[in-house]
Amino acid sequence: MKQERAERTRAALIEAASEEFAEQGFAGTSVMKIADRAGVTLGAVYFHFRNKGELARHIVAGQPELVVPPHASRGLQHAVDVTLTWACQLPESAALRAGARLVWEQEQFTAAEENSHRQWTEIIVEDMRTARSMRELKAGTDVDALARVVVNACTGAQMHSFVESAHADLPRRVQEIWEFLLQAVAVPSAVKRIELDEARGRTA
Template sequence: MAGRAVKQARAERTRATVLEAAAEVFAELGFSGASVMKIADRAGVTLGGVYFHFRSKEELARAIVAGQPDFVVPPKASTGLQRAIDVTLVWARALAESPMLRAGARLVWEQDRFMGTVENSHEQWTVIVAADLQTAQDEGELRADVDVQAVARLVVNACTGAQMHSYVETAHKDLPDRVEEIWRCLLPALKN
């Protein structure tokens, strides 16, 4: 049993190493510029080591995009509107430092090359923000006539646009300010 646990732990470390290396390569080169060989070299593993955990570059990219919310955890527990704000601000502050989040931001531009027609990163974030906004509406924080789904899409689209402009103009240094500005403009139209 102990031998199995050691092998399992080693496999989990290798998988995490491959994901981190893939995130770095995708963040730097995008989906099209990345290759499984570059990812394997960065991770310090063989191609077989990569393919043991991921069948393709597309699967690696999907895993990084799907795992984005795991890297955006507000430091304090919150609910409703405050949680929606916290999630977007934590994301904005962490993006410049996190290879995983930078890879997710870069992969958004090319997700048509590796994501299915049903799944996409915008929808993933829209579901998260909509759930928080629905809680806010249920608790009376938002006006009853607010279209939660539409506002969630608007927030995700605005944050995506802010991220792209911030990258070009300041290498993400001003992204938290841009996200705060989005909320300052939006909140008066939403709150009771």
């Protein structure tokens, strides 16, 4: 019973912190605001997290676990599906919105070796290595560089989409990224079979 209560409190803190960070950013969020929003005491916050920086790092590090494509896929299609799922879920997910905003501000709460861009790049590069083994990529394609390009492009799309449409057009921006990239790096047979429809990223 005590363990269950502790787990509920921790979950409430993460949700409240996600909402605060998404709305106010790292600098504009205080531990007191998080505690008030979660309906817990300051002591409860510090029992689970040393400070708001640790909370922010936890939220950023947990982003990939939230992005689970609804369709099974491999290689290039999986990379497409991961980015489309992220783009479709982000407007409705406080945790993903917080992660996106905190990425801009991570120099305020991370050490030099911590890098959320690297985290996503490692995920995408695995898909690109699979794509290479499936002969979906043109000969000589640098899969590490390609993964960085995908992550950098999606990060930029997210920033512009936030300013211009509050993320409403983010899925379309991600589709556009892939429309150009696939023509540049994928073999014609792969280009033909890769699905870019927004529905790939939406659960039923």
